[in-house]
Amino acid sequence: MKYHFDELINRKNTGCVKWDKAFPACDKDILPLWVADMDFPCAEAIQQALKEKVDEQIYGYNTGFTPAYRQAVCGWFSKRFDWEIDPDTIFYAGGVVPAIAYLLEIMSEEGDGVIISTPVYYPFRKKIEATKRVVVENPLINEHGMYRIDFDDLEAKMARNDVKGMILCSPHNPVGRIWTKEELLKIVTLAKKYDKWIISDEIHCDLVQKDYEHQPLLKLAPEAKDRIVVCTAPSKSFNLAGLQNSNIIICNEKWQKKWTSYVMERLSLNGPNSFAIAATIAAYTKEDSEQWLADVNAYVDENDAFARACIQQYLPEAIISPRQGTYLLWVDVRAYCEDEKQLEETMLKEGLILDEGYLFGEAGKGFERINLACPRSIVETCVKRLCDALHK
Known part of the structure; x- marks a missing residue:
């Protein structure tokens, strides 16, 4: 590894939401491992591009x-996934979450149903409701921490006339699944059978454990390109969320025209700022950036192994989902605390700011999502506080 990430960088009072949000008063120092950004310095190539x-x-x-x-x-x-993208199909949004809101406006009408596979990244639900669409849940099947798609339920929901499409989280946040080629193709088959669209959020595509491989949906199913939109961004991969840039891949010409009319002409959102452009080019073209990403994945894997071993030793009844992708650990602690509000209060007393499982839907109650993209010493403190709190 060229890069090592043990250094503690003080981010307090820098305007970052992770550390500077208005947290509840606590007797202990706040330890935030909630929002999905990294406490790692960016790759040197990206820093150099920004300095220039x-x-x-x-x-x-x-x-x-x-x-x-x-x-x-x-x-x-192309290099990373053998996925050939037509350059003219790339459209700008300031982030994947706002892109999803724009796409819902473009691809559906008020009152239309949109499927999400819960527990899932909570802005999906918020954007569906904010655009006056209807959330249709396809609950994932949880088999002792390993999640899979309930395809019988998914087909029943796809068959409904009021349902127009699905927001797919791939890799899945928070449960950490890398969907297999077979699973993804089954989703596409159902979408084609019932004439539905798919918005595929692939923002975590580069953050994958060494034994797994992300499958871009449009690469797998190019014949279905007119019903699929893929949302990508350098933000999660290279810790650039504050630069607010994402690349939305839209092949359907009707949706391209609607995007141009609604996003670019009506909302005047035409492209990224100059610093986002420089950082994105450096992230995607410099060997140093690719090395940095490889080192991040290796370091997160080590943090995962450490946290998993400690939790299993001191909280043996906790169930930790296999983390195939993302840098987020999904932990079922219902054996120690079944009430989600009491669980949240218990974490706050220890100064732990985690993403509470109930945020991700009913199926997440009694779970904690822990951000592992931070120095090992922070993970150690987090795990100790988690174990102490639940023992109490």
């Missing part, structure tokens, strides 16, 4: 998605 942009001294209007930018995005996914 600063040195230009003038920060006027930029030209947006240049051929060099589009080629950087296409080159990354």
Whole structure:
């Protein structure tokens, strides 16, 4: 490993939501392992690209998605996933969550049903409800921490006339599944059978354990490109969320025109800022950035092994889901505390700010989501506090 991530970098009072949110008063120092960003410094190549942009001294209007930018995005996914993207199908949004809101406006009408596989990333539900669509849950089947899709239920929901499509989380946040090729193709088959669309959130695609491989949905099912939109971003992979840039892959020409009309013309959201462009190109084209990402994945795997071993030793009745992708640990602690509000209060007393499982839906009650993308010493303190709190 070129990069090592044990250094503690003080992010307090820097305006970062992870550390500077207004947390409840607590007798202990706050330890936030909730929102999904990393407490790691960015790759040197990205830092250098941003410094060079600063040195230009003038920060006027930029030209947006240049051929060099589009080629950087296409080159990354070609090299990493053997997925060939048409550069003209890349559209800008300031993040995957706002992109989902735009897509719901473009691809459905008020009152339409949209499927989500719960427990799942909670902004999905929020954006469906905010756009006056209807959440249709396809609960995942939990087999002692290992989750799988209930395809009988999914087909029943797909068959409904009021349901227009599905938001797929791939890799899945929070349960950590990397969906297999067979699982993904079954989803596409159902979408084709019942004429539904799929919005595939693949923002965690680069954050994968060494024994697993992410499958881009459009690569697997190019024949279904007119019913699939894939949401990607450098933000999770390279810790660039504050630069607010994502790349939305839209092949359907009707939706492209609607995106242009609604997002670009009506909302005037035409492209990323100059610093996001520089950082994204450096992330996707520099060997140093790729090395950094490999080292992050290795370090997170080590954090996972450490946390898993400690929790299993001191909380033997807790169930930890296998983490195939993301840098998030999903832990079932219902054996120690069944009431989700009491569990949250218990964590707060220890100064632990985690993403409480109930946020992800009814099926998440009694779970904790722990962000492992931080120095080992922070993980050690978190696990100790977690075990102490639940023993009490």
